[in-house]
Amino acid sequence: MAFDAVIIGLGYVGLPLAQEATRSGLRILGYDVNEGVVGDLNAGRSHVDDLSDADIAQMVAGGFEATTQESRIAEAKVAVICVPTPLSEEGGPDLRAVEAAVGAVARNLQPGMLVVLESTTYPGTTDEVVRPLLEAGGMVAGEDFNLAFSPERIDPGNEKFGARNTPKVVGGQTPACTDAAAEFYGRFVDTVVRAKGTREAETAKLLENTYRHINIALVNEMVKFCHELGIDLWDVIEAASSKPFGFQAFYPGPGVGGHCIPIDPNYLSHNVRARLGYPFRFVELAQEINSGMPGYVVSRVQDLLNDQGKSLRGSTVLLLGVTYKPNIADQRESPAVPLARALVAKGAVVQYHDPHVSDWRAVPGAARVEDAAEGAAAADLTVLVQNHREYDVDALAGAATQLFDTRGKAHDGERVHRL
Numbered sequence: 001m002a003f004d005a006v007i008i009g010l011g012y013v014g015l016p017l018a019q020e021a022t023r024s025g026l027r028i029l030g031y032d033v034n035e036g037v038v039g040d041l042n043a044g045r046s047h048v049d050d051l052s053d054a055d056i057a058q059m060v061a062g063g064f065e066a067t068t069q070e071s072r073i074a075e076a077k078v079a080v081i082c083v084p085t086p087l088s089e090e091g092g093p094d095l096r097a098v099e100a101a102v103g104a105v106a107r108n109l110q111p112g113m114l115v116v117l118e119s120t121t122y123p124g125t126t127d128e129v130v131r132p133l134l135e136a137g138g139m140v141a142g143e144d145f146n147l148a149f150s151p152e153r154i155d156p157g158n159e160k161f162g163a164r165n166t167p168k169v170v171g172g173q174t175p176a177c178t179d180a181a182a183e184f185y186g187r188f189v190d191t192v193v194r195a196k197g198t199r200e201a202e203t204a205k206l207l208e209n210t211y212r213h214i215n216i217a218l219v220n221e222m223v224k225f226c227h228e229l230g231i232d233l234w235d236v237i238e239a240a241s242s243k244p245f246g247f248q249a250f251y252p253g254p255g256v257g258g259h260c261i262p263i264d265p266n267y268l269s270h271n272v273r274a275r276l277g278y279p280f281r282f283v284e285l286a287q288e289i290n291s292g293m294p295g296y297v298v299s300r301v302q303d304l305l306n307d308q309g310k311s312l313r314g315s316t317v318l319l320l321g322v323t324y325k326p327n328i329a330d331q332r333e334s335p336a337v338p339l340a341r342a343l344v345a346k347g348a349v350v351q352y353h354d355p356h357v358s359d360w361r362a363v364p365g366a367a368r369v370e371d372a373a374e375g376a377a378a379a380d381l382t383v384l385v386q387n388h389r390e391y392d393v394d395a396l397a398g399a400a401t402q403l404f405d406t407r408g409k410a411h412d413g414e415r416v417h418r419l
Helices: 014-023 035-042 053-061 070-075 096-106 125-135 175-185 198-229 233-240 260-276 281-291 293-307 336-345 372-378 393-399
Strands: 005-008 028-031 065-067 078-081 114-117 146-149 168-172 192-194 316-320 349-353 381-384 403-405 416-418
Touching: 005 014, 005 070, 005 096, 014 028, 014 053, 028 070, 035 053, 035 065, 070 096, 078 096, 096 114, 096 125, 114 125, 114 175, 125 146, 125 198, 146 175, 146 198, 168 175, 168 198, 175 192, 198 233, 198 260, 198 281, 198 293, 260 281, 281 293, 293 336, 293 381, 293 403, 316 336, 316 372, 336 349, 349 372, 372 393, 381 393, 393 403
Parallel strands: 005 028, 005 078, 028 065, 078 114, 114 146, 168 192, 316 349, 316 381, 381 403, 403 416
Antiparallel strands: 146 168
């Protein structure tokens, strides 16, 4: 076998994984069905935030190669599946990409190969969906080939933790499968954590994100009544954070975005309802609260304009930062989208500025302003939706007619209003 591993799915998860493995001296093949992505990678061009063109060129120089040719999967000792699992219309994970990737591996499965699923999904997917597809050709997991689940923990834009220094959880179909997965990841990840099995590893990923989802919902609910009671929740959180044990700070905002927080907990909630017939109430309540935050921001915008004697209809509202997290271009599930659409529906003239987004296709009715300070001075109200490092929030507050800060970054002032 010519390659140590094939990474299937070369997006924000698969590509950093391939980079770290290549850096450690492993020969990595990347497989993707997108011909444009494969062509760009082989030419040394990146399509994800965390890797530059120079990073890709370095990978290629280190032996990395991308392909759309499915049969080449057979050239690798290990197959790692890193494809998307969006929500289906029924509320569970859409496994079509996973099933297609597993099918490609099954058609090229070799004796002794290790197959690892990294795509986030509900507990039981590896055993109930992946294993039968791989065993259809006659080989048996745990005997003829190894099978494991290892949840991805890539955090786009995180400058401190990457693929190497973020502990890697692995859970195998059998203890020997766990050993094989641990040995593979141990070649380029500092710490490998062994779970009892595939279901435990799958559920660990969902617990991580459900924990965040629920705690963000807690402060999002608190920010509403704190506003009504005249309490500065940002100051409350800062004070509570002084406790050196038993407290972790979470912050309110205009909603949650990305693939993990607004989506992953729903896999677990859907699975509990489908299998056991009762709700996972914490998750469903958190989803209700967090998904309602863009609407709450709109109501606050209306109130602020009303205080100026202006109607939302016909007023110009400038949104600063439309990505789902700061300092990156990733727009997946960004709360800026439902926020902007709701403002447009109520007759506002919506403008936006984002140093990472030149064409906001999700909201074609929003006009881009080239200069944030000039746009803020001209708009009736400016909303800080995402706090990119490029923004001097206090300077923007000074320039703006009114600034509604949903991230708690601006200092108090006559024209500053915090969520």
